[in-house]
Each structure stands twice: as structure tokens, then as C-alpha cells.
Amino acid sequence: MERTYSISELAAEFDITPRTIRHYEAEGLIAPDRDGQRRIYSARDRVRLALVLRGKRLGFSLAEAREIIDLYAAPHGEVGQLRTLLGKLDAKRAMLEDKRRDLDAAIANMDRYAERCRERLGDLEAATREAAE
Amino acid sequence: MERTYSISELAAEFDITPRTIRHYEAEGLIAPDRDGQRRIYSARDRVRLALVLRGKRLGFSLAEAREIIDLYAAPHGEVGQLRTLLGKLDAKRAMLEDKRRDLDAAIANMDRYAERCRERLGDLEAATREAAE
DNA sequence: TGCACAGTTTACGTTAACGTAAACGTCAAT
């Protein structure tokens, strides 16, 4: 038997509220088992939740996140299914790469700017030392 | 004299609406000059707009985007100002790196999965060819 | 037995980021 989780356990672990997790369920992102009324989360549910949250951090909407995550649960039975799945994976990968280009540019930009600031700081400090002589 | 832009020019170039650009102004992200009532955007305004949009693509709120972009317009006059600026730049850079880690993990994850799918597709196709003999 | 505690549903509220519409100004061309 694999480990399971209550909603408040997962909420605490990922620093979100139970309401948020229920909302993700209402949006079709997670589908936990039930023990009567109570939700029971499996390890796989937990992984999906982590994927949702990572998607959010990367700026995806819940709908976009679901599109991506659902690919990981798509049927693999037939050759045709596998082909279309691979096509979709390729498209999503391209989106992620676009984001990486944006991100790398933003970081490089900031690094160049910080470097110029450090140079200027060095100049100012040198001038201050001279003035102190 | 540098080139200037009208609001609809910029809107067309970045594929957004004038309303969006005005909204960014209302939120303090851009501050174009005026010719009477009309807004006149400079090359620097255009760069700021591009930065805002990139920030949005990376999942930042307008407020977060403004925080980052404003660093590029922060005063450099005194040594103290430069020091705090460099500190803030460092913090923002760390945020960006966190995002890059998330992004790299997402891409690596997807690549591994796609690879498994391709293997499985190869197996299925081989089995199909055998059955055709 | 009773009560605290965790969970549930239902439903209205809130915030960010614009969309949409109305009413108006201005300037060039017909």
C-alpha cells in the first residue's frame, strides 16, 4: 500500500490552503479518491499538485497547466495516440523553450547592468579615497 | 531627435490594445510624454513596455514587473544608492534563477517522458511490421 | 455523552488585468 495524504497535509507541505487544492480539483487538475466524503490523495495526486504549482510559478494559467499535465496521463495504447502525443509534447516543449529564451535574456540583461553598476561603484569609491588624502 | 511612437503603433507592434498600454501607465509602469492630450512614446518607453511584456510572459504580476524594471531607472548618484541597488538586483536575480531551475526541470522532465514515448512507439511499430509478415 | 477537530458543500466576496462602451476632442481630407 502506498502512502496517502489528507488535504491539509498537502496544503501544509506546499504552503497553500485546502481551498486552493479543492479549487484545482474543481478545475479538473486533480481527482483524488474518496473515503466517503473525505478526499484521499495518492502519491500521484501529490505529484500532479506539484506540477500544477510549478506551472503557476512559470506563469501558466490553470487551464494551460492542465493541458500540459494531462499529456503525462494520456493513453499510450495505439500507435496513433503515441504519435499525436509526441506532437503535442513537441509543441509544449517549444513553448517552454521560448520561455527559457525570455528568461535567459532577462538574466543576461540584469547581469550586464549589475556589472556596470559595480564598475561605477568602484569608480566612486576610488574617488572617495582620493578625496580623503 | 529620436523616433517617437503613437499608442496604436506600439499596440500593433506588440500585439496588444491601446487600453492595455494605458493600463500599464495607470499602474505606473510607463510614463510617456504628452503633446496636449496625446501620448507620445519615446524609444525608452518602448523598451520599458517590452520589459513589462516579457515580465508578464515569465509570470510576473504588473507590480513585480514594475519593481524589477524600476531598478533599471534607479538613481546611481551616491555610493549608498548603488550599494542598495546592487543588493536588490541580487535578490531579483535569485528569483529569476529559481524560475530557471523550475523551467529546466520542467523541460528535462518532458524530454525524458518524450524519449520513453518514442521508445514505446518504436516497439509498437516493430511489432506491427512483424505481424505483417 | 459531548466536544473539539478536521473535513465537506454552498455561496458570496475580492483582486488583478484588462475589455467594452459612451461621450467627447482634433485634425486631415473630401
Next chain:
DNA sequence: ATTGACGTTTACGTTAACGTAAACTGTGCA
């Protein structure tokens, strides 16, 4: 002189992603 094309302000509407509150349901234990 009027008609577009573009611009402006003001203001209400909308959507996503939850927050918040109320009312209810088990479940373990003192």
C-alpha cells in the same frame, strides 16, 4: 462643413484564481 481615423477620459463589466464565511458531517477521545 462633415466625415473618418485616431486619440482622450470616465466608468462599469468580465474572467481567473482563489478568500471567506456559514452551516453541516463524521471521528476520536476525555
